[in-house]
Amino acid sequence: MSGVSASTTMSEAVSTRGTGRRRRRRAAPQFIIVCCFVFIAVVVLFAVTGSLLAPQDPSVQNLSNITAAPSAEHLLGTDALGRDTLSRLIAGTGSAFVGPLVIALGSFLIGNLLGLLAGYRGGRVDSLIMRWIDLMWAIPSLLILVVVAGVVGASYWPTVLILVVLTVPLDARVVRGATLEQMPRPYVEAAKTVGVSDRRIMWLHIWPNVAPISVANTFLVFAGSVGILASLSFLGLGVPPGKPDWGLMLAENQPLLFVQPLACLAPAVLIILTATSMTVIGDWAYERLSEEGPR
Amino acid sequence: MNAAAATVPSASILSVTDLRVTRLDGDDLATVVSDIALEVARGESVAFVGESGSGKSVTAKSIMGLLPRALTAEGRVRLNGRDVMGLSEREWGGVRGREVGMIMQDPFTSLNPIQRCARIIGESLPRDATLDRAARREEVVRRLAEVGITDPSVADRYPFQLSGGMRQRVGIAAALARDPDLLIADEPTTALDVTTQRGILSLIKRIQQARNMSLILITHDLRVAFATCDRVYVMYAGSVVEVARSDELDREPLHPYSSALLLSEPPLDQRLRELVAIPGSVPAPDDVAGGCVFAPRCDWAREECTAGTPALREIEPGRWSACVRIAEVRADMARARDAAAQVPDQIEGPAAPPDAVIRVEVVSKTFAGARIPALNGVSVDVAEGECVGIVGESGSGKTTLARAIIGLEHISSGSIHVAGVDVSAWAKLPAGAARQVRSAVQMVFQDPYSSLNPKRSIGWTLAEAVRTHAPRTTDVKGEVARLLESVGLPAATARKRPSSLSGGMRQRVAIARALVARPRVLICDESVSALDVSVQAQILNLLHRLKREQHLGVLFITHDLAVVRQIADRVYVMNRGRVVESGPTDQIIETPADPYTVQLLKAAPRATNEWLSD
């Protein structure tokens, strides 16, 4: 999560670099990008259908068959209470995917609106957002969430909501920085002198040029949120105990590392794959969106 | 002496044969330069002249083994009789700086920002000279004095604390630290002001002669080449098209491209009826491979020109040309030159008509945090149908003035009226008045590469302007086509993105966009300075035509007196935020009154040796 926040002095230069024809990064090889898309598609499918597609009931305990090794009946074995690991993974897809989706989309919408406004208009909106960012920067979001969970108790949706609030300024900062970079460009000034309205300039001129950074950033936010939400569950401050959730499974099954490691490793791998795929897709989207070639 | 040098290899310090540089674009190999052959004699100064894309800079970089990683060179480069192609980076260390040195184009980026000047020069001194601290320091001060910096405290400064001219001098001192036999100067003054340019060029020339060093000067300006160098290589689209001694080339170019390039350069000493522009723009070398590279733009091109790649042939002793038809067209070209030198019968009435569209009265502007005002009591009038020039160097306030008129800057005091509306406070203007002002004055920006939205097609950009100014237009598409045609572009351009257009085409689009509002005055802020000379002439002619046909007023802002002479009826000379002199263009240029104007005129490039000696 160290990647989410950044120091104010430098970060603008770093995060907004590469809008124009500056430098072409090479995206990951084609087949890796395809793999990432396929994987995310599967995750989405399970997130939508929930435990419908799970081979067994994810919460049924079978104390006579605990920490079982993988078999035809239990493809990934069972945990300390004899619950089917695969089914719990599938059932846990929802909380692993929907929360980050809400966070990424929510902060994308609000962050772009505020960032564009702040960058374009300056003034009060701008200084308000900058103060907000300064504060976020002083206390990392995971810390805030741990403290809030400690004070008011933990639950999933409030956490997601708080994360949206905490992520919006980070998004807004990225968009604001990119907007400020576009502002002095002659094409913006030319549109102004032609008499194009401010709203058109903001949304139809500047935003398409800011979009590559903004969209790529949203994928990063998604990947980061997968981690933060799982971390909270892992600390016992996220979803309530007993529910199928990847982070929680890691915590519950950590003691099984010596006995039935798959119960713990499988959710770990899924978390990494989900976050990595989203990052790779974000990179890909950035390249596609920043193409300026002839049509 | 110089003509002989080309034919006596023993005296040559550099000899290049069959040089070819390619660029790897994805999986394709694109040619950058091909079949380059050149000789530089000991103590000789040679210029590579060409427009952007001619490959002059790449040629120089491959001589030093400094090509960017995407480029590959093949062929033979002999330096002091030794083949240097394929030297390892370690071996190059003993050659660069000592046998061949280089000055780079941009003094703002070519010096390490975190080193003081003394270290930059000190570390470049010969490695074998074991100097103690004090001696090293003394040597650095001596080297600074050689490049005309007599204040030793400059040694303790960081590059960002110095002006552009000073930085370039420090760069020259560093490049000369190991006393190279050959110095390559890659557009050493392009990033600098006119008055600084002359100082730097005369310094380079003086040092070259004092040290009897060889010099390769890379420039896009033929006048600069003539004034500085003995011989000139004219390059175009990756090939050398002509080689000649400076004075001979100036007298009679023997290739249609050199001839056209000379003609499209606006002269300072007289106003021409019309500038000679080369149609189109510089092509990629691969697009013109297999024939004469200039044929697609040449008035004299015949079938035989594209039948095979023409080689350089010696037309007269020491004069080489790649034109296969030179014998036939030589007389024709001379006639074309005479025709182009015609002056107009009469220059249109200069006096400012009473009904000025733009009236700027004692305007001052100080930027937040700046000590010196950007504008200091400036008054300027512009009326319909006249072209008013504003001349000044960077920091003169000329651009700030234009931006204030169009509403992109606030002024601190004074007043600006546009079409009778007080626009001193743009933000407070009611919507109706703002629209009225917009349709009276429009602006064309300097950089054609960024003044069009890279994400939008040309048609989209123009249609938006049409809908903004004439919301009731029914046939937007037809209107866009008509606009494109009025600036000399085909209607099909509408479907293209800016990135697929050349600089000149983009600037035409920018002008078309400005014309949508049917303005009475068009402000051109350095609108031709980012363009190649041949294209610059096209745009100047276009502006001239618009002025004549549509009775358009033009406020033309530039640093280039020669351009002003060609286009402006009246001119204001600005220096450090003030108008130091104003009046009819011919009068200002022929009998300048203000010392600054005199200095500026003296600094304007001329093709003679006297320009650099004083």
Place this chain on the structure above:
Amino acid sequence: MSAVTVTEPVGERRQLSDRWPILLFIVRRLAAMVVMLALVSFLVFSLVHLAPGNPVDALLGQKPRTPETVAALTAQFHLDRPFLEQYAIWASGALRFDFGTAIQSGLPVMTQIASRLPVSIALGIFAFLLTMIVGVGLGILAAMRRGRTADRVTTASVVVGLSTPTFVAAILLLYVFAVLLSWFPAYGKGSGGLDTLWHLTLPAIALALGSCAYVVKHTRAAMIDVLDQDYITFARARGLSRTRILLTYSLRNALIPVITIGGVVLGGLIVGAVLVEVTFSIQGIGQLLVQSAGAKDLPVIQGVTMLIGVLIISINLCADVIYMLVDPRLRLGRR
């Protein structure tokens, strides 16, 4: 950037301004830091009142509610005084590192923190050194071999490293090196000295992994940026040796932006330590925070949060000051 002739005096702003901008900068940043700390402390203090129910219930935790305990708490936390006065009392205590007594253990909060601080600091420094040394090294390597296999592998690892939450990395390391290979102990902090170092190795690697990827990414970008600069070409054109160009040109210029990243990384490590300490059962500050959060032990939460807030704010201040010091453009003020 007006046209300047050679004789123009350049030194108008030298002597005084050589020292001034940096002092002014530090003073301004210190002032901002004080304001920020005041704000953070206020928010942290308000936690007691933000908790659902009344503050007494929040502070009671799992203890039985009797008139005596209520009275004791009210007296201890001055709950009968006005809100702002409570804050003043709390803040003056906090200035003396007095955050009251923990609800669970009944020990002074500061004693508890002090006993757990050393291992957390050791872990943090260990991970920070790993991050910077490996991260900067790999970043430079990748930039120098741009486009080749070493670079591709590094860049791909960065993507995975950045996407792997710290605790997931911790569990994978635990499994591979402690369970499968038994090279390192799985739990605990060891018995001091080398044993502690040995116990902290896996946690430090787990902690460093994500931030290391972050440092590699930025170092690589900064280095590539520098390698493309004109001044590198110009240095080569003057025949300077490769080592000299690498050391005084590329590295020095590329590492300047990496310094600010260093501040961000330390901040990130402090947070990551919470997760790593829990995973490896290390009795550190992070574990203390999570335990107190689970038990709603407010005074401890307040103490730890304040401590972390102060740490992060001062680290960033230091990073900015160092940044100023090494970059003459900032130190002397660019024209």
